[in-house]
Structure formats: C-alpha cells, structure tokens
Amino acid sequence: MTENPRPLLIGATAADPKRAIFIWNAIRKYFNEVGLEMEYALYSTYDALCSAVLEGHVDIAWNAPMAHAQLLLQSPDACRTLAMRDTDEDVHTLIVARADAGITDLDDLRGRRLALGVDVSSELFLLPVAQLAEAGFDVESDCELVELEPTEYPNLQSWVDDWAIFGAVVDGRADAGVIFEPWLPSLMRRHPVTEHDIVEVWRTRPYSHCAFTAGPDLGDDISARFVELLVAMDPDEPEIAEMMRMEHLTKWVRATDDGWGDLMGAVEKAELVGKIF
Template structure:
C-alpha cells in the first residue's frame, strides 16, 4: 500500500518511481558492498520526493565495464579517485557532482623520491633511468607522475620487471601494485626513483621510518582533488540536484555519521569551487595525454 501511494505521488509530481543505483569499480565486491550499502540506505529515503523508491549496488570489474554501465544508464552515481573519475568522464560522459573528503583530506599531491646516493636530484635526471609507479588506476602514483614527466619532454616506456633496461632517451616505468612495494624497490635500488601520494609518503605503514635516512624527495607536484562523487551524464536533473543536496548535508546529520565512516572514511562532501575545478582541469589533461601517448 505504501509503495502504491509512493508511485502515485511520484506520478503526480512528474517524477518516475525507480531505484537509485550506486556503482563501484571493485576487485573485492564483498568488502566494497559493505562499505557502500550504509550510505545508500541513508540517501534513498531522503530522495522519495524525486521518485526514488529503493537503492541497488552494481559492481564493475574495471573502468571499461563501468563506462558501459554509465552509457547504458545502469549506474546513476559512483565514487572514484579523481583521475579515474576523469577517465570515466572522458569515456562515458560522467559528470562531477561533489568533492569527497576522506579522513579529513580532500586534496593531496604527488611526491617523487630517490635514494640519496642515486645521483638523481630532479626529474630531468630520470632520462635513461627507471621509476616505480603503482597501477594504471592510481591518480597520485600513475596519471600525475606520468604527466609531470611527459611535460618535461621525457618519453615514457613501460618495463616488464624492475631489472629490465629501457632505452637511453626514455624513462622506464614499472608497476609495483602497491605503495609499499614502490618504497621497497627504491630503497633496495631495484629502480632509480618512485612516486606516490603525499599521504603515503608520510604513512609509516607505507614508507618505513627505517628507509627515510636513505631517501630524499626530488620533486613535489601541486595539489589536486583526492576523490569525487560522480553521476552519469544523462541523470535526471532533479535526481542529481537532490542527491547533491542530501550528500552535502550528511556531515551535519548525526544519523549519517556511521554511514560516512563506512564509505571509505568519508568525513564530508564538498561543493566544487574554482580551485578544485582547476585541479580537475589539470587531471583531465593528464588523463588525455597519458591515454594518448603511453597506453
């Protein structure tokens, strides 16, 4: 009876009764489901006035599958790190909705580092040498460092292993899969340099304090957004506007506190301003250039 009344109300107000679908690119769907569900359960009841009658989570195995979901209208809203979000904007027309602050941090930057005895003191010294990055999905440890090197006229060449030699004119990069591996490979001298986020550089579980005396920072980038809430490009304006409103208000609502904590340690959602838009423009350029010149 309640659902019938809700459908009738939605029809009367011009809204189409339906589910809100929250998506996620995931290599661990079970864990991510537990992180996503509480916030979806918080949001859905607050969107009944725009015809939302329920919520569902849809996992994608990779960015290509998520792009397909977005183009076909199967996902309405998703959360992503900034460069991956810009990649899906490029591939599927997704739109930024809000900045996501996680554990009190909404912006960060990339740190390049090398051993103090490596002879590497700046990015130009990396020509003919090697650098460890994380994975193709990483903003701070892939898209941004590759963009910084390309902008200095340094061609990038992917190496299959840390011990493989690249060409003398390029920078060989190897994907270490984790930030802790990047730190270890640089410290052991398997690669000449590494790049990671400023947060990981300061995190003892990633960068062992015992490594620090042997390492030095050789370059730091400007700041850029850490993560974003995105919606598909053709999401109904009323639904997108109400979702934005609900998320913006969540940090001030005690009822949302636990759901936000589960949602990847989110502390609040922030409206995009000119400073953050400039950061996204930089990441758009980075994604476009890396895709065209490296991948």
C-alpha cells in the first residue's frame, strides 16, 4: 500500500472520557498537521475495540497489554506491535510487604496472606503467577490469597487494582501484595508510609505494557509512516506536552513484539486465548 485511500482510523477505549477526548484530539490534530490524515474512534471496552481490529474496521488500536497480547496470539504475523510510551518499556510487577511483616523473600511468604488482582489481570495476576510458578511458588497452595472487594469502573468492568491491594498491605489485611511497579511512588505518596516502611519481596522479569497494535490489513508503508511521525512528536510543544502528561509518557518509542512474550505465554497457560481482551 503506497497511499491510504481514507483517513487512518485509530481506535482506543474511553475509560476516562474527558481525558481521552483531549488526548485523542491532540493526537489527531498533530497527525493531520504533519500530513497523515487520521480519525479516531473510542470504544467502551477492549473486547469491542479488538473485535473491530480483527474485522478490519480499525487500522491501529491503542491497547492495554492483555488486548495487545490477545491480538498477537489470534492473528499471528498479521497484527503486530508498532510503538509504545517510553514508560511502557521494561516494566515490572512487584510483590511488596510492610517492613515489619518479616517477609523478605518467597520462602518468608509461604503460609502468609497475599493480595492479587483478578485472575484475568495481566500485570496483577497472570504474569506474576506464571513466573512465581517457575520459581517454585504456587499461589494456590503456598500462601493464603486475600479476597478484596473489586472496584467497578464506568465501563462496567470490575477490577481489584493496585490501590486496593496496596491499601490492604498498609492496613494489615494482607501480609504482602502484588503491585505494578510504575504506580508504587504514587501509592506511597497516598498512604502514611515512607520508603522504610515497605520492602520489595520479589519482582517479575521486565516486560512491555501498553502498545499501538497494527491491524491485519494495515500496509507496511503506512504503519512505518505512522511510527515515524509518532516518535517525532515534539514534547516541548504545549498541547503535545499536556497530552503526554495525561497519557503518562515523555516520548513515544518504536517497539516490536518481543516485550509481550511472557504475557502471551501466561495467557496460553491459563487457556484464555480469545476469551477476554
């Protein structure tokens, strides 16, 4: 494909509609000004967005890790990774505990209370559980799993998030909890704890998080042009800077499929391929 016959259509979800509209208006304005005509469509869920990608209605999706991994699994060698935020590179999931809990490694965690996310959460369940199993730790038998009340989000999905897990560790309902490392500084600031009160017990291998996923029918030349212009965004331009602040990045970076291998393996092991995005 040497020329896009219509505007490039990028899909995303609208979990936070006000922020999403500002973010995507800024991105659309940028691309149109630099000569790649684009439109965007906001979907209520990743299931709906990824279905639109697989059916050819959306050219590129801005995806959470589970949705991205599922598209790579369901459309191998067709859907592919284009780019991500610099803050999506080499991230980790941690197990943290209060310093006074006497837990410094996985052996100390045996028989203790552990808080996890819901069983379809990529960073708060699937990735850590799979890698803990590799390390000889079975969360079903080697510790006591703490049940936490899920938070219901505006898109009608319910999740046990980092905020609930960290709160349970701080107030003693859990001896340890699984946390997405980039959120840890914010969690520490919002609770009456210092860096001396919380210890890291264990961490996953580094992995990649959110990503732009190319749909099966997107030509290589158009996808290359999209990535070229995306990474060329000027973070010093005020509207771009505000968009990047809202989207938690300082620059866009090129990416390949490599950073999602562990998650894809965990999804396959849990027999979740195609069942949830």
